[in-house]
Amino acid sequence: MPKLNRKIVIESLFSSIGIILLVYLIWSVKPGSIIEAVSHIDPFYFSMSLLLIPVIMIVDTYRWGILAKDQDVDLKFIEMIKIYAMGSFLSSITPGALGGYLRAKLLHDKGKSLGRSISNVVIDISMKTFSLHIISVFILALFFTDKLSLLSGVLFLIVSSSLPVIVIYKGEKISSRLIKRLFLLYVSPEYRDTVIEGVNKIFDRPPRLSSLIKSVLVTDVCLVPLAALQIHMISLSLDISIPFLDLSAIWIVSLSISCLPVSISGLGVREWSMAYLSSKYMIDKSTAITLSLLGYTVLAFIPAIIGAFFFIQHTISELQKVKKFQD
Template sequence: MKEQIKQKLTFVFKYFIGLALLIWILARVDRQQMIQTLLEIRPATFALIFVLVFLNLWIQFRRWRYLIEQQSSDFSHKDLIPSFFAGFTFRLILPGGHAEISKIFLLPGKKRGKVMAFAIEKFFQTYVKTILVLAGLPFLFAQFKWLFWSAAILLIVAYPFFPLLLKTRWLQKFQEKEVHYHKIFLRALIFSVGVFLCLMLQYFILLNDAHQIDFNATFLTVIYIWGAGLIPVSVSGLGVRENIAAFVLQKYGIPASTAVGISLLIFIINAIIPALIGVFFIYRRQHHFKDARETFKVVSSQIYNHGKKRFAKNKDTD
């Protein structure tokens, strides 16, 4: 009970921080100019952006479908789309680190393989973001360039060894069937890079519709903006993302009002709209969540007991 209250308070606090940061940056920019910039986006540009948004969602869905197919033997393909969109909703409305994993409950059947699919999906989202951010930070903090680049290289070199971690005896308990992790990791990595490229192209097209910025500058800027999700001070990088956009893009001659407006627009069409679609599916399939609390308790208990046994074993060895 105390843990649930703590998670809810943390979640509310993060939303408060995010909204405070967003209000702060909106108070510092020319809001009328921001709205005017968005209203002046050409219809052809909007059409191209929505094609990229659709492509972005398609790549993310393909990644989710592929991971479920590879990890689980007990699911129905008709449940994949509701589960996929529900993930956007849970990411924004549920407290705690387990938020988005709730989407697996829209996939009836065994949950072990689905938990592994979700874990791999989140791992590669974080993995790609971390490498890109580490590779991009030296352009802002040149004095630490060797530290950042060394860390990025270390993560890249470690990549072939990550699948071996999932072959440990304990993690194999979560497998519903035999899987080839090297193949799965490669495909998941490619999908995750594709998501970043779609997002980067959206920024490039929208920024050049209003002003002028080259491809390399956009690439670097989006690395920092996309990496906002790694900073655990708000929900989904709310507020942090807009402040980073204003700070970095001003270095390339883009007004803060344009940077904030375009950043908000891209967040709305890539995250908020899919989350609203997810609300519909969650409402229609809410009966699937009746066993969610008990499942979380069982999984948490297994992890705790395993850690306790490992600790006791190491203590006896010492």
């Protein structure tokens, strides 16, 4: 089997774990109970959660823009929002949200340096998830001392999200070694200088420490509370009685765990975590899974639909450019 096909098969197998888990969870509580809960949803509170979608998109784009401006890969804010939305769409259809990294290609399509765009998007995603995982560690230690088995998964995610940032900031020393030992073995001699130059641009201009701190603060002070408020509104729409802080703790840890690369959009993993942690508050599995699925719909699926519209628009525009060039 060719290496590329083998990689695709392995990624598909990993991503299927979460989907299989989701099917099992839904089957174990019977789909009818989930449909019944959704049919009695309070439209007022659910509408309030929907109104937070554009707010979160704007705040998250602003956070990303802090890093992008520092690396000179920023665009007009409306263009940044569109690319952010397209990244949400691409994340939602790939294992481990890997499609989100294609934002770098979208920035490059707008005339930005590909190397800087790659480092910008890698650092942006890594810092956002790193903040989420760090908060989850404190939540587990404070709220769920009887469920610290989840800590190993979160610690793994902390390490995996911080490594790309460390590599980028270590810069050309690491990159030149990797190039010489790995990449250049498969590159024709006449293209080697071009490859070295292109890869080194990834390390050309990482964001300043002050920009990283600002980005983390926006995540911790704005994004995480907004996500918590959003799931709280959804819980009220389902008439779930649980204190705001406790529900926020469950949701944040579940979002963190769902970053494990064993599913698409965290489906299955997030629902399992919600059911597992909610049991402490005597919330039945069916209610927890319903809450998680609605949370996914509002937090990820609807923004992904918006992103899909922009992505189709972008793809058509690029195809028209190619056709015009060929003519």
